[in-house]
Amino acid sequence: MPDAWGNHTEVSGPPAVQNPYERSRYHHHTLEEERTESRGSRWQRSRSSHQNSMLGGRGTPATDFDVTALPDIADDRYRREEGTSCSPVITELYAISYLILFSILGTLARLGLQWLTLYPGAPLTFSELWANVGGTFVMGFLSEDRRLFREEWGHHRAITPQRTARKGGELASADHDPAARAQHAKVKKTIPLYIGLATGFCGSFTSFSSFMRDTFLAFLNDLPDPVPNNPQIARNGGYSFMAGLAVIILTLASCYAALKAGAHLALFLDPVTPTLPFHFTRRFLDPFVVFLAWSAWLGAVFMAIWPPDRPTGPSSKGPWANETWRGQAVFACVFAPFGCLIRFYASLFLNPLTASFPLGTFSVNIFGTAVLAMAYDIQHVAIGSAGVGGGRVGCQVLQGLMDGLCGALTTVSTWVAELEGLKRGHAYVYGVVSVGVGTAICVGVMGSVRWSVGWMGVACII
Numbered sequence: 001m002p003d004a005w006g007n008h009t010e011v012s013g014p015p016a017v018q019n020p021y022e023r024s025r026y027h028h029h030t031l032e033e034e035r036t037e038s039r040g041s042r043w044q045r046s047r048s049s050h051q052n053s054m055l056g057g058r059g060t061p062a063t064d065f066d067v068t069a070l071p072d073i074a075d076d077r078y079r080r081e082e083g084t085s086c087s088p089v090i091t092e093l094y095a096i097s098y099l100i101l102f103s104i105l106g107t108l109a110r111l112g113l114q115w116l117t118l119y120p121g122a123p124l125t126f127s128e129l130w131a132n133v134g135g136t137f138v139m140g141f142l143s144e145d146r147r148l149f150r151e152e153w154g155h156h157r158a159i160t161p162q163r164t165a166r167k168g169g170e171l172a173s174a175d176h177d178p179a180a181r182a183q184h185a186k187v188k189k190t191i192p193l194y195i196g197l198a199t200g201f202c203g204s205f206t207s208f209s210s211f212m213r214d215t216f217l218a219f220l221n222d223l224p225d226p227v228p229n230n231p232q233i234a235r236n237g238g239y240s241f242m243a244g245l246a247v248i249i250l251t252l253a254s255c256y257a258a259l260k261a262g263a264h265l266a267l268f269l270d271p272v273t274p275t276l277p278f279h280f281t282r283r284f285l286d287p288f289v290v291f292l293a294w295s296a297w298l299g300a301v302f303m304a305i306w307p308p309d310r311p312t313g314p315s316s317k318g319p320w321a322n323e324t325w326r327g328q329a330v331f332a333c334v335f336a337p338f339g340c341l342i343r344f345y346a347s348l349f350l351n352p353l354t355a356s357f358p359l360g361t362f363s364v365n366i367f368g369t370a371v372l373a374m375a376y377d378i379q380h381v382a383i384g385s386a387g388v389g390g391g392r393v394g395c396q397v398l399q400g401l402m403d404g405l406c407g408a409l410t411t412v413s414t415w416v417a418e419l420e421g422l423k424r425g426h427a428y429v430y431g432v433v434s435v436g437v438g439t440a441i442c443v444g445v446m447g448s449v450r451w452s453v454g455w456m457g458v459a460c461i462i
Helices: 031-036 039-052 076-082 088-117 128-144 178-188 192-205 208-220 237-268 278-305 325-353 359-379 391-409 413-421 424-450
Strands: 165-167 170-172
Touching: 088 128, 088 192, 088 278, 088 325, 088 391, 128 192, 128 208, 128 237, 128 413, 192 278, 192 325, 192 391, 192 413, 208 237, 208 359, 208 391, 208 424, 237 413, 278 325, 325 359, 325 391, 359 391, 359 413, 359 424, 413 424
Parallel strands: none
Antiparallel strands: 165 170
């Protein structure tokens, strides 16, 4: 559990009151254990963790950044006592609905922030940085917050300061109970609303595939210029190499700082942060979100078929050639829920396979990067008689795949949180392999086209 300084420690203690059938799906060792414990004590803790945390015959060590857990609630007596439905099927439906809704909102937030931060004279032309920083900041806040989901599964979690002692005429402050903090951090990650905020919004707000694309474009001196028709300034290979490293270093450093800043803000606002009432959330908000999420997704599909700026639409700009909504946002909203749900279930089933390397997050980040690289190539080359990128509609669909599917499928916020939660050595391996493989895929897929047939201007406005 992160302490007041944002360090992540794993604590033990008697379990607090919670959903009696809630079990984490996967765990990891923490970075703080590597710094403070001896090799022998870590081995003993690992054995104990494997024995006490099992799901389907497999247990792995724990971290506070498990954001893909779902509860196993099957006790009729518990449901009667709580007076609310907690069946696993309904709970999973709520979680999926939150993921759909927040993936659309996160994608729109990312696109909007990109447009706001790419302007003439902008100090950074890889505008994806600000979305990655913002999403990681929110992830840090959610990971440390102990108030929003204090009621958990209908039980009021009393995470209160321990007794204080008077010292020097003043009350000496006492830390919160570490066992209760750790238990609450585990339980809240099974709540559908939390899953939607952390996995859905933060994961879709940030994009690892776009981060890798911007890194490769920096190596090529092909980053977007906010000034139309501005002549590109030539630079040698050494400067381009430094530009690519700048994208990597600035993204990693800024996102890691944002994770810490978000956690510190949660601690600072703890006295005034409200608590979400569980019964209201379960009885009213969760069912409403089911209707809202699926309606929003269906609405995006309808807008893709009949865009508002079509020739006969309410926002018509003339002929079909002037239609831009689908490529800028609508297709992204159609594809984003697919990417978010794939990432959620991939992490759910693949991350438990190894404690030292989150295989699920790594797989979706690399796969999404490969898909984005291929879509970027197709969008910038001539395709038979259809023209560059398959024409205007084809270009818009490809843009929607990159912004929506790949943007929501890949994540920087969870990746940075996992880097913070792993052991130091494991974190270095995980980070270097992720960036190295992602960059290599861009070099192989995008570079092979860029350095052979070359790229052409896109056929749609993006």
